[in-house]
Amino acid sequence: MKKSIAIDMDGVIADTETHFINWYEREYGVRVGTHEIQGLKEDEMFPEKTAARKFAFTPGFFRTLPLMQGAVEAVKTLMESYEVYIVSAAMEFPQSLPEKLEWLHEHFPFISWRNIIFCGDKSIINTDYMIDDHIKNLDHFKGTTIMFHAFHNVNYNHHQRVNNWDEVLELLGKGVS
Missing domain, CATH: 3.40.50.1000 (HAD superfamily/HAD-like)
Structure with a gap:
């Protein structure tokens, strides 16, 4: 077996990391580098703290990963x-x-x-x-x-x-x- x-x-x-970063740039016009988010939780990765959660609840987010x-x-x-x-x-x-x-x-x-x-x-x-x-x-x-x-x-x-x-x-x- x-x-x-x-x-x-x-x-x-x-x-998801790349997707979150791309969506954040598209939505807020700011590119956050991968080096800037090392060691952070999803709700801490962007200056706009609610962004990642908002994206996760947005239709199409998971379909386009x-x-x-x-x-x-x-x-x-x-x-x-x-x-x-x-x-x-x-x-x-x-x-x-x-x-x-x-x-x-x-x-x-x-x-x-x-x-x-x-x-x-x-x-x-x-x-x-x-x-x-x-x-x-x-x-x-x-x-x-x-x-x-x-x-x-x-x-x-x-x-x-x-x-x-x-x-x-x-x-x-x-x-x-």
Whole structure:
């Protein structure tokens, strides 16, 4: 039987950092550099503190997220050896549900609807591995955690960190435990 992996969407297979920055520039006319937001939470990343939350509630935001570089190829590769589930704590933004599903159908059409989980609290997830960018999800996970690098988690080091999808494949190819 294959081992299982829960893979987060936002910040892991979808590039929310770039999307937030682009939307902020479009909306407010100010370009915030990635170096300026390192170590900040989403609600601290812009001078207008409510901007990120506002964008997350704006129709079209989740549907138009750019792909994280290498994500499609890496997920296909992982599916050869693992049972892969896409897991998103999407309930906070209920309008995102159809957008996220459409986005997955467009970019990851090879993932069965049975392997897509939208939830409110990821602590219920019981896979062998979890790849996520949020500490709150990794800290309560019972399996092996893999922290995908993001601006908001740079100051944490109590989970195995990967910086990109090549590092994920290298780590899981070695049978990390």
